[in-house]
Amino acid sequence: MHNDLVIVVVVVTALAFDFTNGFHDTGNAMATSIATGALGPRTAVAISGLLNLVGAFLSLSVAATIASGLVETKVVTPTVVFAGLTGAIIWNLATWYLGIPSSSSHALIGGVVGATLAAAGGSAVKWQGLASKVVIPAALSPAIAGLIAVTGTYLVYRISRNVADGIRGPGFRLAQIGSASMVSLAHGTNDAQKTMGIITMALIANGSLPAAASAPFWVILSAGLAISAGTYLGGWRVIRTLGKGLVEIESPQGMAAESSSAAVILLSSHFGYSLSTTQVATGSILGSGLARKGAEVRWRVAGRMATAWLVTLPAAAVVGAGSYALASAVGGTPGVLVDLALLMLAAGFIYARSRQTKVSAKNVNADWTGGVAPAAAVAGV
Amino acid sequence: MSSWINLTAIWQIVVVGLLAGAGLPALVATGLYALSLAGKGQVPASGSGTGRVAGVAVAALCFATVLAAIGYGIYLIVSSSH
Numbered sequence: 001m002h003n004d005l006v007i008v009v010v011v012v013t014a015l016a017f018d019f020t021n022g023f024h025d026t027g028n029a030m031a032t033s034i035a036t037g038a039l040g041p042r043t044a045v046a047i048s049g050l051l052n053l054v055g056a057f058l059s060l061s062v063a064a065t066i067a068s069g070l071v072e073t074k075v076v077t078p079t080v081v082f083a084g085l086t087g088a089i090i091w092n093l094a095t096w097y098l099g100i101p102s103s104s105s106h107a108l109i110g111g112v113v114g115a116t117l118a119a120a121g122g123s124a125v126k127w128q129g130l131a132s133k134v135v136i137p138a139a140l141s142p143a144i145a146g147l148i149a150v151t152g153t154y155l156v157y158r159i160s161r162n163v164a165d166g167i168r169g170p171g172f173r174l175a176q177i178g179s180a181s182m183v184s185l186a187h188g189t190n191d192a193q194k195t196m197g198i199i200t201m202a203l204i205a206n207g208s209l210p211a212a213a214s215a216p217f218w219v220i221l222s223a224g225l226a227i228s229a230g231t232y233l234g235g236w237r238v239i240r241t242l243g244k245g246l247v248e249i250e251s252p253q254g255m256a257a258e259s260s261s262a263a264v265i266l267l268s269s270h271f272g273y274s275l276s277t278t279q280v281a282t283g284s285i286l287g288s289g290l291a292r293k294g295a296e297v298r299w300r301v302a303g304r305m306a307t308a309w310l311v312t313l314p315a316a317a318v319v320g321a322g323s324y325a326l327a328s329a330v331g332g333t334p335g336v337l338v339d340l341a342l343l344m345l346a347a348g349f350i351y352a353r354s355r356q357t358k359v360s361a362k363n364v365n366a367d368w369t370g371g372v373a374p375a376a377a378v379a380g381v
Numbered sequence: 382m383s384s385w386i387n388l389t390a391i392w393q394i395v396v397v398g399l400l401a402g403a404g405l406p407a408l409v410a411t412g413l414y415a416l417s418l419a420g421k422g423q424v425p426a427s428g429s430g431t432g433r434v435a436g437v438a439v440a441a442l443c444f445a446t447v448l449a450a451i452g453y454g455i456y457l458i459v460s461s462s463h
Binding site for chain 2: 058059128131132136140144145147148149151152153155156159160162163164166167168171172175178179182185189252255256259260261262263264266267268269270271273275
């Protein structure tokens with residue numbers, strides 16, 4: 001009975017994480033289309049949400065594997081999974097508040113690794129797996145995506161410099177919508193899987209599913225719906241940083257950046273090498289800014305992102321570990337519920353803070369004045 | 382080293398990624414350029430009628446290739462997972 005309550009809490013928390021994953025990452029696909037005006041903000045998030053849902057059903061290959069190469073699965077209990085999720089959610093909300101596109105997968109992995117460390121010590125973490133599957137790909141993702149986006153942007157501008165304006169504008173805007181849709185689809189195939197994997201892992205740890213089970217249909221459906229709903233909500237703060245803050249962007253650049261992102265994300269899952277969606281998208285946008293003459297690249301913004309990326313794993317791990325320590329100090333089901341209450345308090349606090357400098361579909365494209373909050377929103381406090 | 386960095390996968394991602402991620406946008410640009418030539422009738426030497434037809438044909442070829450590549454990519458994702 002107790003276990004049942006805990007597993008329900010874990011599943012709901014995992015879906016909540018999936019939801020934050022959705023709105024945190026809307027910008028990866030749609031930020032440049034919104035910034036160039038190829039799509040209206042509301043239309044963009046609706047398309048992206050729908051395609052994330054479709055993507056969640058398209059590819060189901062890696063559903064149960066997210067943590068298996070990173071921690072000893074036999075020490076993973078539903079409480080460990082829950083503590084890991086709290087770390088991931090808090091980090092996702094904090095970076096969203098700051099408008100920083102950080103990796104949701106890193107937050108999730110960091111949280112679970114931290115909770116595992118607190119539960120079973122360093123020997124339960126597969127450090128080499130962590131380095132080869134997470135840390136090294138994280139360094140490579142933006143570089144590979146950036147290289148492809150630089151090449152694509154250069155070629156596109158070179159080839160199209162004599163194209164008549166009447167064809168150039170609408171043509172590239174249409175192509176940009178297509179490429180952004182591909183990124184949304186790729187995101188659904190990749191990121192919804194992580195939550196499916198986490199829920200499945202918790203169900204297996206609880207004995208609700210046999211050891212080698214794949215994700216049941218209700219898990220696939222609810223994970224797909226959660227990420228899709230989150231995407232539709234629109235993480236306007238992150239969208240703003242990616243679309244307006246990082247580089248000045250035009251439609252041809254946006255198309256090149258998104259083509260690079262979509263290709264790299266899909267290829268990396270095809271070849272079984274997990275690159276972070278967010279880092280790929282950021283690298284692509286940066287690359288598209290480097291390759292167009294006269295496009296301003298704001299290195300301060302890029303630097304802030306890179307710092308956040310370095311901190312993501314350890315920060316989520318610290319929260320995950322603390323969360324586990326607290327849950328086990330209180331003990332049993334009450335421990336998990338105490339954690340849950342704290343998580344809801346923290347989430348409520350961050351949300352309340354974000355309302356003070358609100359970024360929404362209305363002001364997402366306001367001129368960049370050095371921070372994620374548009375000048376008018378700050379003045380309006 | 383190979384247990385730390387999956388060089389084979391990276392190499393494949395970079396090469397195929399360049400073809401798809403940079404090549405397809407370049408094809409779109411080429412298609413738009415061809416359309417532009419056709420629309421403006423700027424093709425030299427060949428009569429403007431022939432130039433227009435050739436431009437539209439090249440553009441159609443470019444866009445069809447792009448769509449086919451995207452379709453193939455989606456097919457690969459779906460087929461590799463079931």
